[in-house]
Amino acid sequence: MNSYISQDNRSDMWLASGNVSKGLEAIKGIVSLRSSFSNFEGATFQNGIESAYASDSWSITPKITSRIAQWWNVSYELTFAQNWLRMKDIDRVSSYKNISQQLSSYFTPSKKWYLQLTGEHYYNEITQDVSKHFLLADAEFTYSFTGGWEFNLLVRNIFNQSVYSYTSYDGLTSMSREYQIRPRNVVASVFFRF
Numbered sequence: 001m002n003s004y005i006s007q008d009n010r011s012d013m014w015l016a017s018g019n020v021s022k023g024l025e026a027i028k029g030i031v032s033l034r035s036s037f038s039n040f041e042g043a044t045f046q047n048g049i050e051s052a053y054a055s056d057s058w059s060i061t062p063k064i065t066s067r068i069a070q071w072w073n074v075s076y077e078l079t080f081a082q083n084w085l086r087m088k089d090i091d092r093v094s095s096y097k098n099i100s101q102q103l104s105s106y107f108t109p110s111k112k113w114y115l116q117l118t119g120e121h122y123y124n125e126i127t128q129d130v131s132k133h134f135l136l137a138d139a140e141f142t143y144s145f146t147g148g149w150e151f152n153l154l155v156r157n158i159f160n161q162s163v164y165s166y167t168s169y170d171g172l173t174s175m176s177r178e179y180q181i182r183p184r185n186v187v188a189s190v191f192f193r194f
Contacts, residue, residue: 011042029066035059052088057081073106099123113143126165126176135159148193156185 021032036059043052059081066074081098100122107115122134137158143151165178 011040013038013040015039027064027066028068029064032063034061034063050089054084054086054088056084056086058083071107071109075102075104075106077102094128096125096128097123098125111144113141115142116140122164124165132165134161134164136161150191150193152187152189152191154185154187154189156187157181157183160184 015036015038017034017036019032019034021030023030036057038057040055041053043050045051059079061077061079063075063077065076068074079098079100082095083098084093084095086093100120102118102120104116104118107117116139118138120136122136123131124134125131139155139158141153145151160183161181162183163178164181165176
């Protein structure tokens with residue numbers, strides 16, 4: 001037999017975010033910066049005893065896109081995020097950092113062919129003593145023949161990574177999660193355009 005006893009709880013949350021961007025002729029591109037901060041405070045009651053906690057999350061993301069040459073475009077984005085979990089009654093604070101980067105390069109030296117290379121890097125603190133670096137890369141090549149035929153070659157997960165892990169927060173707890181990643185994938189296609 002199971003029973004449920006209702007307990008009081010309280011919570012407050014606020015969120016602030018912003019974004020600025022500027023076009024720069026010197027790099028023939030755009031520089032942008034976005035950031036966000038959130039605060040969550042709450043308390044649970046068990047047997048009349050209050051357990052107060054607070055969770056903060058902050059992130060900042062600069063991004064730059066540039067047309068380096070008539071045939072070459074580049075995009076780079078970096079995100080730094082930090083999370084804090086504070087247990088007020090026992091004076092305990094835990095903090096974890098996450099960093100992600102993405103670099104994309106687009107080559108179009110002629111009207112006949114196109115190449116896109118994308119690399120991603122992730123740094124995650126799984127616990128305060130354990131961290132992990134993770135790399136992903138994709139490539140796509142397209143060649144257009146005369147007469148409307150087009151050949152496309154797409155390679156996903158070039159490094160054949162298999163697992164992605166990260167830490168998430170939910171009120172009083174932090175959880176480590178692990179995802180299986182689809183193995184390297186190669187797709188060759190032929191199209192006819194008319």
